[in-house]
Every structure is written in C-alpha cells, then in structure tokens.
Amino acid sequence: MHATVTDHRTDVAVLKLKGELDSDTSAQLHDLLAQLLERPVPRIVVDLSALHFCDSVGLSAFVTAKQVITARGGWMSFAGANRFLVDLLDTVGLSRYFAIFAEVDDAIAAAQI
Numbered sequence: 001m002h003a004t005v006t007d008h009r010t011d012v013a014v015l016k017l018k019g020e021l022d023s024d025t026s027a028q029l030h031d032l033l034a035q036l037l038e039r040p041v042p043r044i045v046v047d048l049s050a051l052h053f054c055d056s057v058g059l060s061a062f063v064t065a066k067q068v069i070t071a072r073g074g075w076m077s078f079a080g081a082n083r084f085l086v087d088l089l090d091t092v093g094l095s096r097y098f099a100i101f102a103e104v105d106d107a108i109a110a111a112q113i
Contacts, residue, residue, distance in 0.1 A: 001017060001018065001019040001020055001021050001022075001025035001028060001029070001051075002017075002018040002019055003015060003016065003017050003018070003028060003029065003032050004016045005032065005035075005036065008045075008104075008108055011041070011043050012043045012044075012045060012108055012111060013036050013039070013042075013043065013044050013045070014044075014045045014046075014047055014104055014108075015032060015033075015036065015044055015045070015046045015047065016047040016049075016050065017029070017046065017047065017048060017050065017051040018050035018051060019050070019051065019052065019053075020051070020052055020053040020054075021051060021053065021054040021055070021057075021058035022053065022054070022055045022057060022058060023055065023057045025058075026057045026058055026060075026061055029058060029061045030061055033061060033065040036065075037065060037068050037069065037072075039074075040072070041072055041073050041074045042068075042069045042072060042074035042075075042076070043074050043075055043076075043111060044065075044069065044074070044075075044076045044077075045076075045077055045078075045079050045101075045104055045107040045108060045111075046062070046076065046077070046078050046079070047079050047080050047104050048078055048079065048080050048081040048082070048085055049079070049080030049081075049082075049104075050080075051081075051082075051085065052082070052084075053084070054085060054088065059088075059092065059094065062076070062094075062098070063094070063097070066097065066098065075099075075111070076098065077098060077099040077100070077101060077107045077110070077111075078098050078099070078100045078101070078107075079100070079101045079102070079103055079104040079106065079107040080101075080102070080103060080104060081100060086100065
C-alpha cells in the first residue's frame, strides 16, 4: 500500500490510499492515522479510489481511528470507493458508521454544511 496526505482548506486532511490494505500494510496505515489524530479536531477524508483491496485488519484500523476522532469532535469519511469496497463496507455494516461519497470533493463539500 502507498499512502499520501494532502491538506484541503486548513482543517481537512485527505488520506489517499493506493494498492492493498491488509495485515502486511496495516502498520503503515496505523502510523499515518496516529499522525492525523494528533490534530486538535481531526477531519479526514479517506480517498479509496486507488485502493484495490482491504481486509479486516484494515477495516479495524479505520474503526479504531473513527472512535478517537469522534471523541475529539472530528469526523472521518470515505470517498471514491470501488464496487468491491462499497460491498465490503455494506456487508460488515460499516456503511452505516462512515459517510461514503463518490468523490473527495463531495466529502469535503459535505463537511461545510
């Protein structure tokens, strides 16, 4: 997995994931999320448009981060998920837990409402 973080506006970070997120690459995701969670009020859009696979270890990292983010008054949403990831999030019930948007810009715009 390859990951990059870009800031949009002054308060929203976009975490773009590329490749496969699994037990071999989840430590990298944990490290990135830990850095983003150091922000006073974390607001994160996870761009899944280039992520081809995610297993339960990856999903667990997102759930754990969301719990911390919510406790701090922030939010985390997903954008650009392919059909596999949308179906996976639906199947495990996380589509009710995370906002999922078609595009990163849609997720950022929704945050301004």
